[in-house]
Amino acid sequence: MIFSYPCFSSLCCKRVFHLEVFFELSSCRAVVLFIGPTTTRILGAFALSSKMPPPEIMSCLECRNRKLKCDRRQPHCGKCQRAHRECCYPERKISKGTRRRDTKILEARLAQNVRSLKEYISAPDSEVLGQPGFTSSETDASVLVGDLDDTRSYGNSTDRDNGMDTDKSQGRSPQNGSQGLVHQDEVESHLPPEQMQRELYHAYFDRIHGCMPIIHPQRFHDALKLEPRLQPPRSLRYAMWTMAASLEEKYKHLANVLYKRARSYAQALEEQANVDAFVNVYNAQCWHLIATYEAQQMYVGRAWLSTGKCVRLVQLMGLQHLDALVPNPMNSLPKSKDFIELEERRRIFWAAFIGDRWASALSGWPMTINESEIHTNMPSSEAAFMRGKEEPGLALKDCLVESGATRLSSSFTGMVMAVTLMCRNFDHIHAKVSTELTNSNDDDEFWKRHRDLNNSLSDAFICLPEHLRITEELRDPNAFLLNMIMHTAVICLHQSAVQKLATKQDDMTGVLSQSVTRCIASARAISTATRLFSQHDLSRMNPWTAFTLYVAGLVYCHDLRLSYEPTQDGLSNVTFLLAAMKSIDLYQPITEYFTVQLEIELEA
Structure with missing residues (x-):
């Protein structure tokens, strides 16, 4: 069974590509690919009984804006009629050669962006952050507003084509071009306000931890109180804030900003000469959260690449051999200090294992982790993990x-x-x-x-x-x-x-x-x-x-x-x-x- 959705292409592109998701239930695989103009195929027992005639008119403006398939009924399409939305069709037929967006749509979006920009410039800090009555430093507010303005289109046309910004997206300082990482003091000043951090941490462990129990809450909060070089990296913290903000109405408008920072800092770590800076459990946890958010937002190609990074990181650390009878000499991590540290290593390995299986199931690609080569025990119970009490493997x-x-x-x-x-x-x-x-x-x-x-x-x-x-x-x-x-x-x-x-x-x-x-x-x-x-x-x-x-x-x-x-x-x-x-x-x-x-x- 095949279904197709328009890919979020850049306005400057002269050719519109489609994102087709091939789901053949007999093979139980949904293959996600970026290909050219959509074709109609019939597969499986759930295939349509007859081919639909080629559309003679364009989709309505509402369905095109929402990236939905329009049945092109006149005067109101089925989806707009069911949702009680105003249904309007373009006054002129768009050329198939370029498929340019309607001029009125572009003008309306431009006017909306101009109004939003003026509101952000004139609004006080508390309104910019979406926190009525909340007070924060001018530095924090200006950083978040700057990121929000700079990333308003992030995750739309360019990102869904797997394009990335330069300089900032690579975690480099704009002043230094490609020669240096973001300065430590500069990064520290860019952290969100303390109250926002506390609320997002609470939301993460309350709503996200149940689905992905890979981080020990008390151990993480204790690590935040250590000296800066021993604290969890900013990439992991931003990844946690991203997942929490995506479910919190109060901070949902900042989720993409936080996601961009998480990815930038994670990529910046890879450029450091010290291998221990990025081949560690913190970084594997970070990439797992990033991949989950990308899959949730349907950034298809990037989600699978981030999943692959998480899988390769756990393999580099030798986490698939944690409980082998003979220790693997290739393991790059020192022996765990206690049961909680050992359990966190087990859990991020199995989280990567689950991500690898989902990536294979929904893309049709081969699985990276070989089941026969795993010598790591399954995760323990939640009670044992929280108390730090070891259980039989x-x-x-x-x-x-x-x-x-x-x-x-x-x-x-x-x-x-x-x-x-x-x-x-x-x-x-x-x-x-x-x-x-x-x-x-x-x-x-x-x-x-x-x-x-x-x-x-x-x-x-x-x-x-x-x-x-x-x-x-x-x-x-x-x-x-x-x-x-x-x-x-x-x-x-x-x-x-x-x-x-x-x-x-x-x-x-x-x-x-x-x-x-x-x-x-x-x-x-x-x-x-x-x-x-x-x-x-x-x-x-x-x-x-x-x-x-x-x-x-x-x-x-x-x-x-x-x-x-x-x-x-x-x-x-x-x-x-x-x-x-x-x-x-x-x-x-x-x-x-x-x-x-x-x-x-x-x-x-």
């Missing part, structure tokens, strides 16, 4: 054997197990796609892998500890997501079986009907879990939750459209999933892309 392979899920000590450990099963599912389906089934032996091998994976997923569901199951009292976002991932893996596994058997006229063993039933049951379980968890704070959801809702929605669209008898609650469930995705979109912008495509499938 548990290897990844111990969680994947029969009844191994009973030994899961935390939702973070469960997330590692879930993404591992999901990517084993991808390996199985990829082997099926890349191998020509020319004899019965190959056919038997496919069904053997299918049964093994199905048994592993069933065993994981049965043996999942009670505190990780979906209940009305569940508040843990990772526990919620691990259930969703496993149901998504079940859908993808059995959809591959459906497509394999679709060409056969006889289904003697009833596998086809069983696989369809399993797909619908997992989709219904995802809908039920979302209904329960959506009653709580949606901002705490993991950004990748939308992907699981999208896959469940595809099952309902498939069930409603094809020859199988539709379920009674199919339409109501897919409608609910769309409503839930739109609510999550307020906090996780990446959700919009999955929402738009699911709307198209439902309309079809």
Whole structure:
């Protein structure tokens, strides 16, 4: 299945590229690529039944501004009519050769930017920061305002084409060009006000830490009180502030400013001659947070590159061999001082492992971390991590054997197990796609892998500890997501079986009907879990939750459209999933892309 969105191209570009996300459910991979003009293809059991005629008119101005697919209905398109927005079409047809933006749009945006600039210049410091009644030094306010003005277009046209600013973006002082890093005193004066820092730290550990428990709160706050050279680097602090600001309405308008600074300081560390300045746990934590924010904002190419940096950093430090029987001589880190320091190393490795698996699942690229080469125990429970009390170690392979899920000590450990099963599912389906089934032996091998994976997923569901199951009292976002991932893996596994058997006229063993039933049951379980968890704070959801809702929605669209008898609650469930995705979109912008495509499938 293929869906396309306009890429945020620079106005000076003479050619408009599109961001196409190839999602073939039979291969369970969504390949994100930047390519040329969009083409229409039909793939998988969820493909559209007929090709749409080429559009004769341009999209409405509202859909173009929001980067949404417009159905071009006259006088009001479907999306504007449902959202009760004013729908206007361009007065003249834009040339296909250049596809220049409408002059009125540019004039309106220019006027808006001029008004905003005047407001920032004339407004007091507290209003600039979006903090009524808040007092801060003139230096802090001027720095943040300067960054905001300088980065107003950051993350839009240039950045979505993976372009970067010069000088400042590279963490260099503008006065020194490419010859020096930002001066220490200058950087210290650029830190946000103390109250803003405290509020963003609180927001991070209250709302972000649950999804990514990679930093020990008390140990981090204690490190902030040390002398400057021993404190956490500014790149990590800005990355934490970025993630917190993205969910805080009070500071959301500064999230991109903080993100730019985090990336600049992280890149500046790489230019230092001292390897220890950037090959450390702090820097790996920083790049993991940066990659998460970039994926959340749909900076696709840069998100995968940042994920790769985090993975290579943990490998350079030898964190994949932390609990090996024979110490790896290539390890660059000294022995950990206590259990908390050791656990932080384990957790950033497994966070990089999860990021590597998601990058492979959603891009189709090979996985960087080889599962067979891991000799690091799984994360301990949250209580043991917070208290600094060591627990018996548990290897990844111990969680994947029969009844191994009973030994899961935390939702973070469960997330590692879930993404591992999901990517084993991808390996199985990829082997099926890349191998020509020319004899019965190959056919038997496919069904053997299918049964093994199905048994592993069933065993994981049965043996999942009670505190990780979906209940009305569940508040843990990772526990919620691990259930969703496993149901998504079940859908993808059995959809591959459906497509394999679709060409056969006889289904003697009833596998086809069983696989369809399993797909619908997992989709219904995802809908039920979302209904329960959506009653709580949606901002705490993991950004990748939308992907699981999208896959469940595809099952309902498939069930409603094809020859199988539709379920009674199919339409109501897919409608609910769309409503839930739109609510999550307020906090996780990446959700919009999955929402738009699911709307198209439902309309079809």
